[in-house]
Amino acid sequence: MSTTTLAPTRRSFDYKTFLANNGALVGLVVLCIALVIATPDFLTGQNLLNIGIQVSTVAVLAFGMTFVIVAGGIDLSVGAVAALSAMASGWFFVSAGLPGWMALAGGLVVGLLAGVINGAANAYGKLPSFIATLAMLSVARGLTLVISDGRPIKTAPEVSFLGGNIGPVPMPIVILVLAALVASFILNRTVLGRSMYAVGGNAEAARLSGLPVKRIIVTVFALAGLFAALAGLLLAGRLDSAQPQAAAGYELDAIAAVVIGGASLSGGLGKISGTFIGALVLVVIRNGLNLLNVSSFWQQVVIGLVIALAVGADVLRRKTRNS
Amino acid sequence: MTVKPLITLQNVTKTFGQVTVIQDVTVSVYPGQVQVLLGENGAGKSTLIKMVAGVYQPDGGQILVDGAVTSLPSTRAAEEHGIATIHQELNLVATMSVAENVMLGRMPTKLGMVDRKELRRQARAALALIGLEIDVDTPVGQLGIARQQLVEIAKALSINARVLILDEPTAALTRHETQALFAVMADLRQRGVGMLFISHHLDEIAEVGDTVTVIRDGHFIAEVPASTPEDELVKLMVGRSIEDQFPRRADETPALTEVLTVTNLTSAGHFDDISFTVRAGEVLGIAGLVGAGRTELIRAIAGADKYDTGSVTVRGAQLPKGDIQAAIRAGIGHVPEDRKGQGLVLDASVNDNLGYATLASSAKLGLADFTGQRRRAEAVAEKLRIRMHTIDQPIRSLSGGNQQKAVFGRWIIAASTVLLLDEPTRGVDVGAKVEIYELMNSITAAGGAIVMVSSELPEILGMSDRILVMRDGRLAGELSAADATQDTVMTLAARDVAAQR
Numbered sequence: 001m002s003t004t005t006l007a008p009t010r011r012s013f014d015y016k017t018f019l020a021n022n023g024a025l026v027g028l029v030v031l032c033i034a035l036v037i038a039t040p041d042f043l044t045g046q047n048l049l050n051i052g053i054q055v056s057t058v059a060v061l062a063f064g065m066t067f068v069i070v071a072g073g074i075d076l077s078v079g080a081v082a083a084l085s086a087m088a089s090g091w092f093f094v095s096a097g098l099p100g101w102m103a104l105a106g107g108l109v110v111g112l113l114a115g116v117i118n119g120a121a122n123a124y125g126k127l128p129s130f131i132a133t134l135a136m137l138s139v140a141r142g143l144t145l146v147i148s149d150g151r152p153i154k155t156a157p158e159v160s161f162l163g164g165n166i167g168p169v170p171m172p173i174v175i176l177v178l179a180a181l182v183a184s185f186i187l188n189r190t191v192l193g194r195s196m197y198a199v200g201g202n203a204e205a206a207r208l209s210g211l212p213v214k215r216i217i218v219t220v221f222a223l224a225g226l227f228a229a230l231a232g233l234l235l236a237g238r239l240d241s242a243q244p245q246a247a248a249g250y251e252l253d254a255i256a257a258v259v260i261g262g263a264s265l266s267g268g269l270g271k272i273s274g275t276f277i278g279a280l281v282l283v284v285i286r287n288g289l290n291l292l293n294v295s296s297f298w299q300q301v302v303i304g305l306v307i308a309l310a311v312g313a314d315v316l317r318r319k320t321r322n323s
Numbered sequence: 324m325t326v327k328p329l330i331t332l333q334n335v336t337k338t339f340g341q342v343t344v345i346q347d348v349t350v351s352v353y354p355g356q357v358q359v360l361l362g363e364n365g366a367g368k369s370t371l372i373k374m375v376a377g378v379y380q381p382d383g384g385q386i387l388v389d390g391a392v393t394s395l396p397s398t399r400a401a402e403e404h405g406i407a408t409i410h411q412e413l414n415l416v417a418t419m420s421v422a423e424n425v426m427l428g429r430m431p432t433k434l435g436m437v438d439r440k441e442l443r444r445q446a447r448a449a450l451a452l453i454g455l456e457i458d459v460d461t462p463v464g465q466l467g468i469a470r471q472q473l474v475e476i477a478k479a480l481s482i483n484a485r486v487l488i489l490d491e492p493t494a495a496l497t498r499h500e501t502q503a504l505f506a507v508m509a510d511l512r513q514r515g516v517g518m519l520f521i522s523h524h525l526d527e528i529a530e531v532g533d534t535v536t537v538i539r540d541g542h543f544i545a546e547v548p549a550s551t552p553e554d555e556l557v558k559l560m561v562g563r564s565i566e567d568q569f570p571r572r573a574d575e576t577p578a579l580t581e582v583l584t585v586t587n588l589t590s591a592g593h594f595d596d597i598s599f600t601v602r603a604g605e606v607l608g609i610a611g612l613v614g615a616g617r618t619e620l621i622r623a624i625a626g627a628d629k630y631d632t633g634s635v636t637v638r639g640a641q642l643p644k645g646d647i648q649a650a651i652r653a654g655i656g657h658v659p660e661d662r663k664g665q666g667l668v669l670d671a672s673v674n675d676n677l678g679y680a681t682l683a684s685s686a687k688l689g690l691a692d693f694t695g696q697r698r699r700a701e702a703v704a705e706k707l708r709i710r711m712h713t714i715d716q717p718i719r720s721l722s723g724g725n726q727q728k729a730v731f732g733r734w735i736i737a738a739s740t741v742l743l744l745d746e747p748t749r750g751v752d753v754g755a756k757v758e759i760y761e762l763m764n765s766i767t768a769a770g771g772a773i774v775m776v777s778s779e780l781p782e783i784l785g786m787s788d789r790i791l792v793m794r795d796g797r798l799a800g801e802l803s804a805a806d807a808t809q810d811t812v813m814t815l816a817a818r819d820v821a822a823q824r
């Protein structure tokens with residue numbers, strides 16, 4: 001009885017709170033309806049599959065980014081790490097002559113290692129994650145160019161399989177669904193996931209409660225690297241080759257997806273479902289603008305405005321929560 | 324009354340989502356008077372004052388400033404009406420200097436640039452009012468919670484307000500600083516400033532207050548003179564009387580097993596050559612002035628900070644330096660002094676916050692134990708009477724005192740047997756304090772040991788079996804519960820102060 005319940009009062013539907021909490025989803029629905037009306041090309045099977053494939057890379061990268069942002073950091077290297085992992089995988093297959101499955105696994109390991117280095121530089125080297133991963137961005141992109149000598153490398157058939165189809169369903173969409181399930185399982189059910197929220201929300205309180213904050217940070221970046229590698233392999237698989245300039249600038253899409261999905265850049269908040277919606281919003285906008293023949297220059301302007309809007313919603317959300 | 328109130332909250336109501344927190348309450352602040360707000364944790368005091376401070380807008384009723392209906396849509400608007408607020412939770416920028424924090428938003432400028440000299444001068448003047456002598460260039464984050472509170476007070480005082488709101492300003496202060504604050508308040512009263520004052524230290528009410536408005540569950544209960552006897556105030560506040568404010572039940576025959584042994588512990592610049600033992604069933608109180616090194620000592624024992632030399636032993640096993648996890652495994656539970664900065668993850672739920680210390684140990688195969696955690700959290704929330712509408716609400720939305728109980732609750736769930744408590748009842752109401760003391764009793768009765776640092780002398784005197792007094796990082800003396808009085812403790816704590824000045 002002592003955990004007192006305060007008297008509830010009847011109030012009409014609180015649309016402000018609802019909008020603040022589900023803005024991205026509402027935006028996505030509105031966007032889709034608008035596109036269905038605006039162009040007959042939007043709601044076709046082929047276009048929807050296209051959207052699915054495009055969203056898979058962005059979303060998988062963004063899932064990894066969600067861990068990092070929830071834990072209070074930022075990872076600018078995911079695009080470059082994706083490219084490096086794919087390129088390394090191609091190199092393992094073509095130049096080192098490893099079997100295809102080992103080349104695939106090798107690519108994932110490269111991503112994981114890059115992440116571990118990011119995390120260690122942040123947690124033990126005391127570099128801000130922004131700086132550590134900015135350095136990694138440059139190093140990883142450079143290594144990609146060194147390995148490839150600036151030319152594409154053919155991927156192993158196992159990697160190409162990731163870009164193919166099973167029956168009518170594109171493999172990237174299957175991988176996307178699996179990655180989403182795994183990521184949300186980690187974030188919601190595991191000790192690691194719950195710890196991420198604590199570290200991002202208040203690292204000192206987490207530390208004083210006995211959470212191994214440094215190890216958690218390393219693991220978080222390692223996961224981001226692993227998810228980046230997976231995204232890189234998906235991308236390479238679709239083209240049957242690893243491209244030296246693959247995924248350039250994708251880190252910004254990933255960050256945007258996470259923020260649109262309701263995470264806070266100051267840490268401690270964020271969900272995989274939100275990130276998924278955020279990635280969809282980005283991809284659907286691009287797709288729609290393409291269908292409507294808007295130039296790619298203007299597309300950048302629009303995407304920028306959407307991000308500003310999403311962050312504005314974040315501010316509103318904080319305000320309604322704190323007051 | 325012929326004097327017109329400066330501010331009146333008239334029949335105000337405030338709801339958050341589905342929950343009504345303030346219902347139809349009226350309070351006025353008169354010039355030259357101190358209006359006290361009294362109520363249990365979660366009664367709605369802070370919510371009420373936030374409507375005057377421009378943080379919240381009332382959902383019903385109105386605010387009158389100088390008799391005219393006024394809306395205060397922002398803190399800025401409130402300041403423009405001459406209303407300054409010292410909030411319960413500190414609002415300082417940790418990386419900025421003391422001077423910059425005091426003058427935040429009102430930096431003196433010269434030719435468009437911040438006038439550093441003037442900035443320091445004005446900040447020093449404001450700090451001198453409350454007797455805080457520190458280097459104004461120190462980053463605020465490096466100060467302990469008490470000094471941060473003093474900086475916050477100086478910041479509000481430097482605004483030259485007509486109305487000053489003080490939400491538990493004394494919770495983190497020792498008697499000494501509290502006296503300095505009260506002297507300033509007396510002076511402001513002379514100058515016709517109206518004040519709204521909140522405190523859970525009932526003895527302070529008669530000392531500075533004029534009238535007391537009691538609220539319970541968000542409702543107005545009574546308005547009484549500040550001279551009303553304490554037990555009557557308690558009865559109005561909690562709806563029943565509290566027999567014994569300090570229900571310490573020490574063992575008749577204290578056990579001889581040493582649970583915690585600290586030997587020659589030294590950390591340069593913080594504390595020097597500290598040795599003591601705590602036996603099973605014992606509560607050891609540590610008294611001292613702000614800056615005596617009590618918090619640093621507690622943190623070192625808990626593994627939160629490293630120390631230079633010496634050792635910490637729990638039940639015969641020496642703990643590694645600076646290893647919080649090892650300390651927790653040995654049974655240590657540490658309630659830090661600053662709940663907002665060090666105790667809580669504010670965006671996380673009450674449930675999560677109660678469970679962090681046991682997150683890993685209760686897990687199976689890396690999977691968090693959700694059902695078990697919820698069961699344990701609900702049980703401890705009930706035990707500590709944490710007032711909330713659901714255990715899943717962000718802990719940020721709990722009242723200050725209830726947040727404090729949650730930090731304590733975490734270690735109850737962890738079944739800690741050696742509790743290191745740094746201001747464990749800061750901001751906790753009289754009723755809930757007794758609950759916490761009872762929990763301390765049950766922990767010592769089960770063979771546990773407790774070290775308690777507190778700035779509240781009555782609490783130290785009432786709950787400790789033995790008292791250590793620290794001064795300037797050293798042990799100044801030890802007193803048994805029987806010998807200790809306010810005077811003996813204070814003499815030890817401050818003996819050199821007169822000589823130094």
Ligand SMILES: Nc1ncnc2c1ncn2[C@@H]1O[C@H](COP(=O)(O)OP(=O)(O)OP(=O)(O)O)[C@@H](O)[C@H]1O
Nearest residue numbers: 339344364365366367368369370720721722723724
């Ligand atoms: N933003 C919010 N959302 C939901 N509930 C809230 C919010 N802010 C406050 N409350 C609730 O309102 C009630 C009153 O809180 P308030 O902080 O005013 O209490 P208080 O009287 O100041 O208590 P204390 O003595 O512990 O500081 C509490 O039950 C609290 O949980």
Ligand SMILES: [Mg+2]
Nearest residue numbers: 369411722723
């Ligand atoms: Mg309060």
